[in-house]
Amino acid sequence: MASSFAYDILSNKIETRSAKAGVIGLGYVGLPLAIAIARSGFAVTGFDIDPKKIVSLDAQHSYIDAVANDDLATEMDGGRFSATTDFAGLAACDVIVICVPTPLTKHRDPDLSFVEATSRSIAEHLRAGQLVVLESTTYPGTTDDVVKVILEKTGLKSGTDFFVGFSPEREDPGNQHYHTATIPKVVAGDGPQALALMKGFYGAVVKTVVPVSSNATAEAVKLTENIFRSVNIALVNELKTVYAAMGVDVWEVIEAAKTKPFGYMPFYPGPGLGGHCIPIDPFYLTWKSREYELPTRFIELAGEINSAMPRYVVGKLAEALDMRSGKALSRSRVLVLGLAYKKNVADIRESPSLRLMEIIEERGGKADYHDPHVGEIPSTREYQHLKGRKSVDLTQELLDACDAVLVATDHDNLDYALIANSARLIVDTRNVFARLRLSADHIVKA
Structure with missing residues (x-):
């Protein structure tokens, strides 16, 4: 695997836990993930367009059952987690994880408007040396054909300047036996360097990482589980x-x-x-x-x-x-x-x-x-x-x-x-x- 300057720097940051993470979408998937990332030693900023969520989090009050108030307070008081509606903070993040809704239209067609809008927001602040991950459930091809395409309109290239990956969320609200860090995590990337970064980052956060050959494969894994x-x-x-x-x-x-x-x-x-x-x-x-x-x-x-x-x-x-x-x-x-x-x-x-x-x-x-x-x-x-x-x-x-x-x-x-x-x-x-x-x-x- 040929090395690149951007890859070497980001890989080192992930290995030393000095990488800064950003999680976009602080709902049932994003907030538990953000706290799990913070608990593993990374500094995390949560981003959401809903100011009510930010007010609640600033008061150290969790609106998600899977995240206890005490756990939220521990990560916030320790300086490892903060939340904001200001997406300009994405520029400082080395790893950016997208956890936004992917609903259906009235005609049962995929509604990727949240994914597309979020990708455009990331593109406004994209820089070399970032890993962008999609966790939202979607059809095979979305990460490479939608997210990557929007990001590459900046002139930066995936696999050289920045890196793109997909890892399907596997949250199960109310499950007392498994939580974010103990559920095996399927990971994939756009190229071998992106996959290596995905394995390194998620391997630091969860107990078991399951790498697959492509983003489309990982997207298909999630659909197969639910189908x-x-x-x-x-x-x-x-x-x-x-x-x-x-x-x-x-x-x-x-x-x-x-x-x-x-x-x-x-x-x-x-x-x-x-x-x-x-x-x-x-x-x-x-x-x-x-x-x-x-x-x-x-x-x-x-x-x-x-x-x-x-x-x-x-x-x-x-x-x-x-x-x-x-x-x-x-x-x-x-x-x-x-x-x-x-x-x-x-x-x-x-x-x-x-x-x-x-x-x-x-x-x-x-x-x-x-x-x-x-x-x-x-x-x-x-x-x-x-x-x-x-x-x-x-x-x-x-x-x-x-x-x-x-x-x-x-x-x-x-x-x-x-x-x-x-x-x-x-x-x-x-x-x-x-x-x-x-x-x-x-x-x-x-």
Whole structure:
């Protein structure tokens, strides 16, 4: 591998921990990563366009469950972490990591506007001897064909003056067993020197580094991980509907099937997919595949099945109301239990609970929600009409006033015994009452 002046200097800075890092996007991915980098000995500046986040961080208050206030304070007091909205500070950073959203448009096409805008901001301050890393999930080719191209418009050349790499984020909000530094990190670079820098930098931050041959390969790794989950969740969601028609409990089937010590991996049905990854990422590949005139029928079918689950669940709710109380959904008040997309977190990105509330009210019902982790519905791209709704207190009076409780998210810190004893009707999409041995005639699985 031929050496270059810019590579030698940056490699030495990374090895001695004197390199300054910048993390752009201080959300569920960026903030935990920034703190992990700071904890490993690098000075880190976090960049975000939201001034409210910076005010919160300056007060040493974390808005992300994965980052404790004490950990944030330790890195800030030690001078290893600071945050700002001023992107001029990128010029002083030796390693710049992009952790911005990659959503879909209304037509399910990739929306790379955040990646492109961030790349242009970096280009304004780009200098020789910098490593620019994309962590945002995207289709194969984005790092080289979008980020690199924007940066090279400065006249500087990737692999000679600056270096470009990709490393997919693997955050799992609420997971108590793994955190940023202990999750193996896939890394790739534009050329052997960029890869060497990626291995050196991330090797200092996380326990295990997994190098692959190209940025496109690393981008494909992330999509494959999430497509695998999407397809298998769609499979059990479809099995749920088929088995329910046959009078068979899919949850019991899964529990028995997973006793097989080989050839089977349990996945679980639910009210729909949530989170920023699984409902969105597969469509990045389906979009890119059109360029090669190749169908992705399996992936698209999985998306259709998972997207149909909220309407299926509300249908089961309406059926249960009619059969058990003779009351139409249009005249019913329903408590949606859990707004977050998964248990024990405050993350509502792409949460099916929002869609459930919308469908209930489209059909004339009234939908309240209770979630101990989400006190108020924030602004979202698709559900602006729900913005500002507040979590109602879970009380005996509330349960007496509701016609049904729809369990969408099975948080651990909920009084399920109170709900089981007091709710008139419970529609359980998470099998939580069976797991807690609180089965009763007025509990319906959906």
